[in-house]
Amino acid sequence: MTHETLSRPTVHALLADGTTVRIRPVRPGDHDQLHGLYEEMSPENLRLRFFAASRRSAEMAADRACGTPRPGYRALLAEAKGQVIGLAEYDTGGTGTTAEISIAVADGLHHRGVGTLLVEHLVSAARAEGVTAFTADALSENREVLRLFADLGLRTARRFEGPEVRCTIELDESDAYLSAVEERGRSADVASLEPLLRPKAVAVIGAGRRPGSVGRAILHHLHSGRFGGRLFAVNPGASAILGVPSHPSVAALPVTPDLGVLAVPAAAIPDTAEECGKSGVRALLVVTAGLDADQARRLTATCRTYGMRLVGPNCLGICHTDPNLSLDATFAAGRPLPGTAGVAVQSGGVGIALLDGLSRLGIGVSSFVSLGDKYDVSGNDMLQWWESDGRTDLALLHLESFGNPRAFSRTARRVTRRIPLLTVDAGRTDAGRRAAASHTAAAATRTMTRGALFSQAGITATRSVGELLEAAALLHSQPLPDGSRVAIVTNAGGAGVLAADACAEAGLTLPPPTPRLVDDLLAVLPEGAAVGNPVDATAAVTEEELANCVDRIMRHSGVDAVLVALVPTAVAVATGDDLGRALTRGPARRAKPVAVIRLEQALPVELLPADGGTVPSYAEPQAAARALAHAGRRAAWLARPAGTLPTLDGVDTTRAHAVVEAYLEAHPDGGWLDPRTCAALLDCYGIPQSPWAWAETEDDAVLAADRLRGADGRVVMKGHWPGLLHKSAERAVHLDLRGDSQIRAAFRDLETRFAGLLTGVLLQPLADRGTELFAGVVQDEVFGPLVLFGLGGTATEVLADHAARLAPLTDHDVHDLITAPRCAPLLFGANGARPVDLERLEQLLLRLSRMASDLPQLAEADFNPVLATPGGATVLDARVRLVPRRPQDPYLRRLR
CATH class of the missing domain: 3.30.470.20 (ATP-grasp fold, B domain)
Structure with missing residues (x-):
């Protein structure tokens, strides 16, 4: 064990069944528990572990794990509720990049992923310390440990030596390994969320007898919504609330609830959570706001200790609309319509807007989670739930912060290939951001960072809740377009112009119709129609003529989507035609997307009922165009194969780490590299640099310039001192220097103007044009x-x-x-x-x-x-x- 081993942080993680365990380094005080872990093993498991059923081997193993720290040795243990349930260790012998690994799991806890989880953490630690391979000896009959190694997702070789097997595991960070880790994580995550989102029993703790309390409102929603499991209230002052049985404490409940809803004052939250944990509650929903730092720490620690997943605090609640469950544990004014959209938000207000909007559109909600302050359950958790629940075909997120964006990005890339994932890009501005020192930091705004995340993960990012609902309506109801080519049909020229402008502004194209299409459309449209793009069908167009026009455009290979801009006219009223019906009486799910613009429409977006589906209708051309553009970008992202990480030759990571470590050893607080160290680091990665030379005196500068001069003899001199970033702004650059006299004059100028600062100059040949x-x-x-x-x-x-x-x-x-x-x-x-x-x-x-x-x-x-x-x-x-x-x-x- 090294000092670093003892100082590594403790983390909590999920086993395959959703149980929370603690992973931490072994400490000397763990000896008795580790000895007990082996002592309680059956003789058969001891034999498989030590190749002999020896109790002396157990004592020696505990001594080794808890003994004097030594180079190249690391031991991690897993514990649940204070009990050690597994141990994994490796030993390089103090030298080399290969380590011997061993694993032990408590009897009765096999097949729950304890060993696999420990090995994953050991792999991560080993890579950080330069270990490139694990080796392990096992009896050939020890199928469990052999299967564990084979299923890791790492390259594993086996060599049989009589009754033993020698396994070699390469610790390369391949995509196959990351995918295997992801899949294990997804399965464990979903299992851990079952008590939260599919509870069999719920207790609302803090439900008041008088109207007006949050707890009572949630209890009312659960009770009146006919929650499919058992429902209890916890209030020491009542035997029943709203007809729901009430008990004085969680411990007094007749059954242990899967989910506890905490609506008590902030000061009471930690103790109430502790009571829930001791009683066996498996998940908490904390709607209470205003926890201070100590209360927050105690709440989180309690949830980790007892393995409870936590939503909140400071949230609106959760709901799951499966008719067999009908879980509505929110205090929103209305009830969400059951449907197929998964929703996760941090803001309760945004959550209410999305629930109302999705219900009004008829899309409805499969499950909803208001994440609040997001101490535990996150957007990443919800993505994995929706991926697996069999009900969600559209995911909507409103996240103000990201806990682990890189893990979120990998999950989102996988999920969004199956279902559309939409978000509101909240927190786009950087008001008050400190002015950055370098060009890079100045350019790297939070907007740009979030935009990169969304773009690479295939997430549809909108700028408002309204735009989110507009895009959701189209993605829910229409197929994706094959491209950006849009045909506009209108019964009023002005509406067509507005739609054309909106499409151009959204990055869509309006291809002119081919002569054949012109003839086809003129054959079905009224006299006076103008067939361009837009197609002006005139106010005289009938329902039948409009339907035929759109159908013929749909069959045209040069169009990817159709946008129909309609205005009410007296002609249509007089004839009894309903132009909107022309688009909804046929099959709603056409081969290409179609959307309607109705300028008189009261709501920003509606879904018009059609045969077998719906058609989106927008009050503004810009909204329809934006939605089509979002659909087009999603189609393009899906059509492109997943990217790969190219193999790069000439990369020396070992030398790069040595350069970094040497610099930080000399500069413990860090800083900007001097030109020579900077060049050495770039050289480790084969990054091409202009030839250069360093000089600290006038004579050295002349000699360096002689070596660097190209055919035209011109060089550049750049001054340097620690902390200098923008040389041009400081006028610390001399260009187009010819001959020794100019070199000397330039050096003396820098030396004079930056006396006391200048540490040397960098010389380079004058670059070619480019x-x-x-x-x-x-x-x-x-x-x-x-x-x-x-x-x-x-x-x-x-x-x-x-x-x-x-x-x-x-x-x-x-x-x-x-x-x-x-x-x-x-x-x-x-x-x-x-x-x-x-x-x-x-x-x-x-x-x-x-x-x-x-x-x-x-x-x-x-x-x-x-x-x-x-x-x-x-x-x-x-x-x-x-x-x-x-x-x-x-x-x-x-x-x-």
């Missing part, structure tokens, strides 16, 4: 590394032409990063110019992403400019800032 770009990365404390790319040079912050993606970048991500900025046409050969070397530019960004992913200590990297030419992509100026930070495994299974 496109100046900017690339950088900033390590977000929550989201992880964010890679930025865009137009570079001295005006990079003024022009703000940047795109961003979260690392690690896939091949698709890096393509999107290069094509997203407004300057992208310059890279592809605008105005007859030759395109830049896109392959090398992609390689540079991939290597920057890899560096940021490998090194959590990398707080910022700033490459400006990056010179892109037809012959390559080269970093001309680089700045890197390191901070002391321990690596964290974002995919390790653990509770918040």
Whole structure:
């Protein structure tokens, strides 16, 4: 055991059956419990563990785990409610990158995932310490441990030696391993949420006898909504409330509830939660607000100790509309319509708006969770629930914060390939954000970071609750378009113009009709119709003619969606035609999406009943166009295969870690790297840099310039001192220097103007002409590394032409990063110019992403400019800032 082993944090995680366990390093005081773990094993399990049923082996194993700390040894244990239930350990012998691993699980707790969970945590710890493989010896008849190794998702080799098997497990972080961990986590997560979302018995603790209390309102909703399980109130002053039996305490209840709803004052929350835990309650819903830090800490600790999942505090409640359950534990004014949309929100007000909107549209809700202050259950939990519940086909999220965005992103990428996932991009502004020191940090706004997360995960991000409902209506009722080509049909020219403007503003295209389509439409439309795009069917169009027009456009291969803009006319009233009915009397689920605009419509969006479904109708053209654009982006995301992480040659992570460790040892508080250390770090990742030389005296500068001069003999001199970031702004750069005299004059100028600061100069050949770009990365404390790319040079912050993606970048991500900025046409050969070397530019960004992913200590990297030419992509100026930070495994299974 090392000192680091003893200092590693304790975490809580879920077993396969949803039980909460605590994972922590072994301490000397654990000896008796570990000895007891082995002592209580059956002789057969002892034999499988130690190859002999020896009680002496148990004593020695406990001694080894709790003995004197030694290099290369690590031991982790799992405990539930204070009892040790498993142990996993590895030992490198003090040297090398291969470690021997062993596992022990208490009798009666096999097949619940204890050993697998411990090994996952041991794998994470081993990787952080440079271990690349585990080895283990097992009896060939020990099928359980052999199956455990085989099912990890890691490459495992077996070698049989008589009755024993030698297993070698490669600790490579492959996507297969992450997917296996995810699947185990999803299964455990869903199991842990069963008592919360499908409880067989519920107790409302704090339900008052007088109207007006939150607890009483929730009890009323549960009772009047005919909750399908057993329902109790807990109130020492009443025998019944609203006809529901009431008992003085949780311990006095005739059965132990799965779910406890806590609506007591904040000061009483910790003790009430403790009582619930001791009584065996498995989940808590805390609607109470105003907990102080100590109350919050005690509540969370109690839930972890007793294995209770927690929603809240400070929330609206939860509901599950399955008719066999009818769980409505909210204090919203109305009841949500049963349906197929899963909803999770942090804001109760937003939750009420979404519940009302989905009910009004007729989409309804499958389950709803108001996360509140989100001490435990999160949006990630709910995504996994909806993925598995068999009822949800649309997911709506309103999250003001993310606990583990990288895990959320992986889950969302998987879930959104099956069901649409929509969110309101809350907290877009950064009012009061501290001005950043580097170009990278200045560009990396929270809006950009969240946008990268949503874009990469395939999440439909809207800017308001109204826009969210508009998009949900179309995605719920219509097929996805194959592209962005929209045909507009209208009975009023002005409405068609408004719709055309809205489509153009939303990024949709309006292709002109082909001559054949023109003839087809003129054959069914009234005299005077104008067949362009929009198609002006005139006020004289009848219901039948409009239906035929839309059907013929639908069959046209050059159109992906149809938007019908209608206004009420006296002609239609006189003839008894209902133009809206022209779109709903046929099959609602056509091969292509259709949406209606009715300018007189009172509600922003409605779903019009149709044969076998519904058709969305919008009061504003902009709303319809936005919804179609969201659907088109989702279709494009689904059509593209999942990205892969390209293999990069020439990467030396061992040397990179050594460079970082050496710098932080000399600078414990971190800081900006000097040019030589910065260049050494970039070289570890094969990031191309302009040739350079460092000089600290005038004579050294002359000699360096002689070595660096190209064919034209011109060089650049850049001053340096600790903390210097923007050399041009400080006028610490001399360009186009020729001959020794200019080199000396430039050096003396910098030395004079920056006396007491200057530590040396960097010399480089004057670069060829090309496109100046900017690339950088900033390590977000929550989201992880964010890679930025865009137009570079001295005006990079003024022009703000940047795109961003979260690392690690896939091949698709890096393509999107290069094509997203407004300057992208310059890279592809605008105005007859030759395109830049896109392959090398992609390689540079991939290597920057890899560096940021490998090194959590990398707080910022700033490459400006990056010179892109037809012959390559080269970093001309680089700045890197390191901070002391321990690596964290974002995919390790653990509770918040």
